[in-house]
Every structure is written in structure tokens, then in C-alpha cells.
Amino acid sequence: MTVMDQRGAYRPSPPPAWQPRTDPAPLLPDPEPYRVLGTEAAGQADPELLRTLYAHLVRGRRYNTQATALTKQGRLAVYPSSTGQEACEVAAALALKEQDWLFPSYRDTLAVVARGVDPVQALTLLRGDWHTGYDPREHRVAPLCTPLATQLPHAVGLAHAARLKGDDVVALAMVGDGGTSEGDFHEALNFAAVWQAPVVFLVQNNGFAISVPLAKQTAAPSLAHKAVGYGMPGRLVDGNDAAAVHEVLTEAVRHARAGGGPTLVEAITYRVDAHTNADDATRYRENAEVETWREHDPILLLERELTARGLIDEDGMRAAREDAEAMAADLRARMHQDPVLDPMDLFDHVYAEPTPQLREERAQLRAELEAEAEAGPAPRPEGALR
Amino acid sequence: MSTVAVRPATMAQALTRALRDAMAADDSVHVLGEDVGALGGVFRVTDGLAEEFGEDRCTDTPLAEAGILGTAVGMAMYGLRPVVEMQFDAFAYPAFEQLVSHVSRMRNRTRGAMPLPLTVRVPYGGGIGGVEHHSDSSEAYYMATPGLHVVTPATVADAYGLLRAAIASDDPVVFLEPKRLYWSKDSWNPEDPAPVEPIGRAVVRRSGRSATLITYGPSVAVCMEAAEAARAEGWDLEVVDLRSLVPFDDETVCASVRRTGRAVVVHESGSFGGPGGEIAARVTERCFHHLEAPVLRVAGFDVPYPPPMLERHHLPGVDRILDAVGRLQWEAES
Numbered sequence: 265m266t267v268m269d270q271r272g273a274y275r276p277s278p279p280p281a282w283q284p285r286t287d288p289a290p291l292l293p294d295p296e297p298y299r300v301l302g303t304e305a306a307g308q309a310d311p312e313l314l315r316t317l318y319a320h321l322v323r324g325r326r327y328n329t330q331a332t333a334l335t336k337q338g339r340l341a342v343y344p345s346s347t348g349q350e351a352c353e354v355a356a357a358l359a360l361k362e363q364d365w366l367f368p369s370y371r372d373t374l375a376v377v378a379r380g381v382d383p384v385q386a387l388t389l390l391r392g393d394w395h396t397g398y399d400p401r402e403h404r405v406a407p408l409c410t411p412l413a414t415q416l417p418h419a420v421g422l423a424h425a426a427r428l429k430g431d432d433v434v435a436l437a438m439v440g441d442g443g444t445s446e447g448d449f450h451e452a453l454n455f456a457a458v459w460q461a462p463v464v465f466l467v468q469n470n471g472f473a474i475s476v477p478l479a480k481q482t483a484a485p486s487l488a489h490k491a492v493g494y495g496m497p498g499r500l501v502d503g504n505d506a507a508a509v510h511e512v513l514t515e516a517v518r519h520a521r522a523g524g525g526p527t528l529v530e531a532i533t534y535r536v537d538a539h540t541n542a543d544d545a546t547r548y549r550e551n552a553e554v555e556t557w558r559e560h561d562p563i564l565l566l567e568r569e570l571t572a573r574g575l576i577d578e579d580g581m582r583a584a585r586e587d588a589e590a591m592a593a594d595l596r597a598r599m600h601q602d603p604v605l606d607p608m609d610l611f612d613h614v615y616a617e618p619t620p621q622l623r624e625e626r627a628q629l630r631a632e633l634e635a636e637a638e639a640g641p642a643p644r645p646e647g648a649l650r
Numbered sequence: 651m652s653t654v655a656v657r658p659a660t661m662a663q664a665l666t667r668a669l670r671d672a673m674a675a676d677d678s679v680h681v682l683g684e685d686v687g688a689l690g691g692v693f694r695v696t697d698g699l700a701e702e703f704g705e706d707r708c709t710d711t712p713l714a715e716a717g718i719l720g721t722a723v724g725m726a727m728y729g730l731r732p733v734v735e736m737q738f739d740a741f742a743y744p745a746f747e748q749l750v751s752h753v754s755r756m757r758n759r760t761r762g763a764m765p766l767p768l769t770v771r772v773p774y775g776g777g778i779g780g781v782e783h784h785s786d787s788s789e790a791y792y793m794a795t796p797g798l799h800v801v802t803p804a805t806v807a808d809a810y811g812l813l814r815a816a817i818a819s820d821d822p823v824v825f826l827e828p829k830r831l832y833w834s835k836d837s838w839n840p841e842d843p844a845p846v847e848p849i850g851r852a853v854v855r856r857s858g859r860s861a862t863l864i865t866y867g868p869s870v871a872v873c874m875e876a877a878e879a880a881r882a883e884g885w886d887l888e889v890v891d892l893r894s895l896v897p898f899d900d901e902t903v904c905a906s907v908r909r910t911g912r913a914v915v916v917h918e919s920g921s922f923g924g925p926g927g928e929i930a931a932r933v934t935e936r937c938f939h940h941l942e943a944p945v946l947r948v949a950g951f952d953v954p955y956p957p958p959m960l961e962r963h964h965l966p967g968v969d970r971i972l973d974a975v976g977r978l979q980w981e982a983e984s
Contacts, residue, residue, distance in 0.1 A: 394761060395758070395759040396763075399760065399763040400760060400763060400764050401763065411747065414720065414748060417719075417723065417724065418721075418752070419724060420717075420721050421721030421725040421726075421727070421732075422724035422725065422727050422728045424725065425724065425727075425729070426728055428706055428730075435724075447716060447744070448717075448720060448747075451712075451714040451720065454712055454717065455717045455721050612761075612762070613758045613761050613762040614757070614758055615757070615821050616765060616820045619896065620897055620898070620900060621898060621900075
């Protein structure tokens, strides 16, 4: 009797002789990024979808310019603009169903807002009054993630858990080109493929990881090619073509929902603004390059298509701009109100029950605040530390 | 009535039973890690769980610690209670970013909206003749990370009770398992009702009046032995087993030191920047007027964990503890 026999009913399946699980060819991305706008495929696109994408793009661009202005006014600590990348942001949010989850990185505020999160709450992290301004479960949006690629395994685990529970949930995780060099990117893709988890990975390849260009980031033919090594399909798409990104992501989400497992989508786009307001992009790239990409602007591409096909007129475009302007005005007004912070919040959410050590520190701060309140605002000596 | 003697359980068996009982009581408890399935873990702590609960509840993962902990974060975000196994102390380092940047902070980051009820089991410490990267005591790193609970059992009953409490906790718990006690047995009978008490209470393992040995995990047994040996020297030593490093039980520790007036902190991990420094400072701040001597530390040397043939010189043993106890007859230099 073998040890396994003694154990009863449980039998591990015999290890299969090693063989390639799949013919890699169908997993390989097409050599050219997939496009819809300006091609024959555009004729198949749903006019209503194109108009919705357009409205979101215009809104997204305005959000980016407004948030950038808020950094100059000192209302935001930092803002990583996604100007030029709005098509990826919008498509990410619109490709998901209500029950699905989005795992954004710090540059993906537009996707978070397009998912229904209040624009002010989406900026909480960047404003600096707390780390996350919204309840992740309410909108099924994970907190904006600052470390690179570390949210990808979370997406895999959540999707895996949902499937174990029998729930119809897909997770879409967003990462930049720099993030694909991180170990967590590799581990997340590997786990997702082994578990056949219902996950879609969207790489926004915007050309630079702060200042480091893609050529110094990877030697792969494309980032989408990385999928093949994990045993999942890789898809390459024009990241400024909102209709194409939406179609590819929707198909990847459908594939995951149907039990087909994960997909890696690389969207080729460009970060028109600097990395953040703290970055000087002129040190690592030529203005001529930026101008070239401005001609391939996601709003321009879609506007051309809509106009050529008579799906929008000047009134329609003005309506989209006015809607975006109203959103920006509301955002501006609300962001100009000073947030009311409760310092005692520092201790309230470290553990379910504060440790005795935290209770002591809490009492210390409480006493400091009471002393401050009693003394009133003290004049600070010239040159004092603030 | 015939009585059949029940063989006392080992610590590893108590841990297995804790996992099994937790999984049976709550469908959301999932075990995952490298080798936890068919093999039952390299220390057999997950033995039989895949068989009993299926591979969806006890899952062999790819070999990737960041991936194991990172996916567990996502599982916990969806409402499961993952219990992950890091096979050996030093193998947990690749998962450190997930632990520090996400596991410890998710509750805080989301203002309490998204707690992460997950347990990270880490076999730790030396004394089993392990080669490099198999004997580290990394508790200071975990202690220094706000948002984590850090617990470690020294007895078989505590192994059961504390692991049940860790899994039931709505906060992440780093559960440090002293490897060299895996095969230890004590009076705990696996048929007995097992106590599960909240995390955060130290316990006096041995009462004494002359000095307090403050210790935890693998060093508790060594301190008990030292306390017996010290009787010959006329020392009546009290031994406090911390059981929980975070939260820290100042109350029990300080009550003991106020009674005895003298204290030695004993642990395997290095002394510089180690847990003993924190504990000595806390005791000094709270019990200064009761102290007859400085709080001393007996720890591993501040060297990378040595190769097995040298580890006996590194680990705090009875003699080193007794030597420190002798130094508690301290007289201030004039």
C-alpha cells in the first residue's frame, strides 16, 4: 500500500508528460496595432458608442487640464496627467459591466471617474487629504496604486476569488510600460494564466517611464508579446483610437467572462504632458516628437470619424464641450473649498481595534490639540520651521 | 470506563488542527502557498487539507512569494480569509513589498472601508541545522510596520489558540512559527477544548521574584531551562512569554518587572535595531523607579544568520542568559 492509498479518496492527478500547452501562434499579437477609426472597420462601429466615447474623451481632456491647473494653484500636491491617453482611460471604464472591478494605477483617475467615482473623491490621494477618497466596494474600483504593478496580483486574486464563489466578475488591471519590468507584473500574469483567472491586463505604453524610453525598458518585440510566455493571448492596439481600444478590451473582457482566461492588451499611446507637474520633459524628448503625437490625438481621431460620417455636427461638439466645462467648473469650485480634516483620523483606521500603544499616542495628540485650542493661534517667529 | 491515552500533539499538529477547524467553521478561509497541497507543506502543517477541503480551498500556487501574498490581497478584498504560507523566513522577503505597501495599509488607506483579514504564516528562527536563508528571525521588520499584528506561539496550546485567533482577526496577522518547536510536545491534549483568546496578551510562564526574563517563541523554552538552572545560584526568575509582539502587552510585562525590579530580554534575532531594544526602552520608560539595574538584552549576534555548524555559538543559550542574570547585580559606577 502506498502512502497515497492510505490517505483515502484524495488522488493527485498524474503528472502529464511535458508538452506545449498551446500553439503559440494564436497567442501572438498582430504585428501592427489594431485600428478602427479611419479604416473600413469603423463602418461597423455603433454610432451611439462612438458618440459616448467622444463625450467621455472631451470630458477626460477637460478633467486633465483642470487638474493640472489645480496643481499650479496649490490645490493638488501632484497630478500625473493622462492627456493624450484619454482613449485608454475611457475604454477601460466602458468595457466593464457594473459588477466588474477596475484596478487603476496612479495615472488612471479618468478611468476611475468614468467608472462613476466622484471627481473630487478620485483626487483625494493627489490632493493629500487622505490616501483614498472612495469606498472601493461601492464602485468596484481598487484604490489608485502608487507602487508599480503591485495592484496586478490583487486583480488576479480578486478575480480568482469571485470565480471560486461562482460570481460573474471580471477584473481589469491597468499598468504602464515601465510597470511591465516589475516582478509583480510577471507574477501576476503567471498566476492569472495558471489559474485561468478572469482578468484583463491593460498596458498603456505611453513611451516613457518618467524619462526612460521604451527601448531602454524592454528588448521584447512588443509588450504584448510578453503574453505568449505565460500562455495567454497578447493584443496590440492603437491606444489613441478609442473605438479600437474599446473593441479589443470588450472582447478580452468577454473572453475572460466566458472562462477563456486572461488577456494582455498593449495600447500604444503617448503621454503628451510631462510625467507630473514636477517633471521637466524637455530634458529627455524633443518637442517635434510631441507635436507628431498631437496630430494623432484621440479626440481629433474620433472627431474626424464622427464628422466624416455625419454622426455629429457643430452643435453636438459644442454640447460635449459645454458638458465638460460644467464638470470642470464644479470640480474647480469644490476643490477650492479647504478640506476639513480630523487629525484623530490618524489613529482610527490602523487596526480594527487600536492597540494599547496607539491609544496612548491618540491621547497624546488629543492633549496637544486641546492645548493648541486653548492657547489660540500662536504667532510664529520669523524663519520658524513650519 | 476505559481510558485510552491520547498521544500529545506536536506543535505542527496543533497548527494543522487549527487550520482544519478554521476551514471547517468558515467557508471563506482559504490556504495557499507553495507545496501546501499534495505535499502538505515542507513541515506538514497543511497535511490533509487539500484532501479534506479540495484544491480550491488549499491551493498549490506557482513558486512566487510576492504573487502568493499579492493574490491573497485580492482574495481578501473580495471577502475571503486567505492564510498564506511562506515556506521559510527568508523566502518571505520577495513578498515584503506586498506586505508593507499593501497588506499593512489597505484598511488605513481606505479609512476602514477595506480591511484585509489575512494571515501570513512564516516558519522562523534557527536551531534546526538549516542552511543559509532557512533560519532568519525577521520579526523586527514586521514589528516596525504599522498595520500588522505580529504573534508567535511558544507552546502547543498557543499554537492552536493563536492561529485560530489570527485567522479570525479582521486585520492582517504575521504568524511566526518557531521551526525548532514544530516537533515539540507539551501537556496539551488535542482532544481538549482548545482555548482561543484575543491576540495581545502576554503570559507569565513561571513566577519568580528576583528578575524577569522577557521572551517569546523559540527562546521561551530556553528561558525556562535557564530559570531552573538559576535556582542553584539563588535566583528565582520569572519568565514572561510575550506571545504577541504587536500589540505589545506593556501591562503584563511591566507588572512583572515592577515586582522583580530586574529584566533581561531574550530573543534569537540580532540585538541592534532588534525587538529587545524596543522592549527595553518601553520597560525603562514605564518602570524606571522600580529598576535595580539596566534592562539587559541577550540576543543573537548582529551577524547574518550563521551556517549550521556555528549556530550554537550564535543562538542565546542557557549560559548566556545566566551570565546576563549575573550582571543584574548591578552597581552604579561612581
